[in-house]
Amino acid sequence: MAVRKRASAMSVAEQTRFKNVVTQLIGNGSYGRLVAIHGDMSHDQHGGMGPVGTERFLPWHRDFLLKFEAQMQALDPASFVPYWRWTNERTVPSWLATFLPTVPVPGRRNPVQVRRSLGRRGRLPAIWEVDALVGNPALTYTQFTTLLEGFHNDVHNWVGGTMGVITVSPADPLFWLHHAQIDRLWSRWQAQAANAGKHPTLNGADAVLDPWPETAANVSSIAALGYSYGPG
DSSP: OEEEOBGGGOOHHHHHHHHHHHHHHHHHTHHHHHHHHHTOGGGOOSGGGOHHHHHHHHHHHHHHHHHHHHHHHHHOTTOOOOBOOTTTOOSOOGGGTTOOOEEOOTTOSSOEEOOOOTTSSSOOOOHHHHHHHHTOTTOOHHHHHHHHHHHHHHHHHHHOGGGGOTTTGGGSTHHHHHHHHHHHHHHHHHTSGGGTTOOOOOOGGGGBOTTSSOBTGGGSOHHHHTEEEOOO
16 A cells, blocks of 8 residues: 655655656656646636535545556656645745746646745644544534635645646645645544545536546545555
């Protein structure tokens, strides 16, 4: 089973491996195509798009992370998507601070030059409020994902720059670490007995995580998908 480690727990070799694989994916065009997929709002993958987007936010981005990680591992089987635990680590991981690549994206006239404007907007949610959310057994799935997506938005805005623009945010390699943290928090919530039967309310085409064939039910268990998260 693949283990997604905390960014601050990675060895120098693992840090270098991540940056090298991302650089290769940018070079072969795969990375830019992923950015373009996220920039296509027809996938209805965010709560700001309406009730269906709210329900799709977590499963769609879980599948998105899996597609990215599969492309990484096709180049280097030892690579993985780490997570940035921004509740404790209150700035960008130092080894990513100067990794600001230029990313050609299909359909865009100019490549995206990754930039950040830390702390000008948004905020990094506090550990107590995130723990209170994850540990609240009274929440429905819809309530949980709505509140978690709010924290997610806060972090995007805090990083700013490329991460603050929904159509190009995955161009910043930090995007994947942030979303791995969001996915990790969802997996922690799912693991609690009180939440065992709480799932997205999606039917028919809405349940299909386009542009891929998987449904929300197909990505409901990280154990079944073959990965886990290292200690935080």
